[in-house]
Amino acid sequence: MTKRMKLPIPAGVNRVLLHCCCAPCSGEVIEAIQAAGLDLTIIFYNPNIHPVEEYARRKQEIIRFAEDKKILVIDADYDPDTWFARVKGLEDEPEQGRRCEQCFDLRLERTAFYAQENGFSLFTSCLGISRWKNMEQVNACGHRAAARYEGLAYWEYNWRKNGGSSRMIEITKRENFYQQNYCGCVFSLRNAKKRVSVRAEKEARHSGFPPTQEASVDKSPE
């Protein structure tokens, strides 16, 4: 595996709450924090994920990995109504736009609330490790959520650097994690489907054969 350098830990901290969104994004962050000797608790709060079967699948992968490593996972409720209310009017925003900002805000506000209720002075998130996300946007949401409570801080760290991105891929392969092909919400699922059909049509135009499609049961409400 790509060599890991010692993680620079914020001064005076020995425990941290980590918001996890899915196993592929979490593996490297979890192993880096554990290797640094910090006491780690995971919180899973992702009401953005659609449909519920996908939500359950991503959560189960996190629990499987965390159980192996003897890490406590806090399972927050699946409350999609709260999420849909939060992003109302932003349905057609592009990814990394204002809808994603609200989505990160909500998830990290819930994380910050749990942190202050349970005596954590520091929390962080694996959201920023994905190259599909805007790390600055995630970090701004994290700091905003932390600022709601006195004595609470958001740990801003570039989990991609010093080989983090490579280890993320290596751990995903090693653990045979389930890998989704869209960010999570119904709107990102819609966009992913659109991308696939545009690609198929382009291929069909070049080959002269009619386009193909994935043979699966479509459970989305569209």
Ligand code: SF4
């Ligand atoms: S694309 Fe991803 S980050 Fe953006 S709103 Fe949807 S689930 Fe949230």
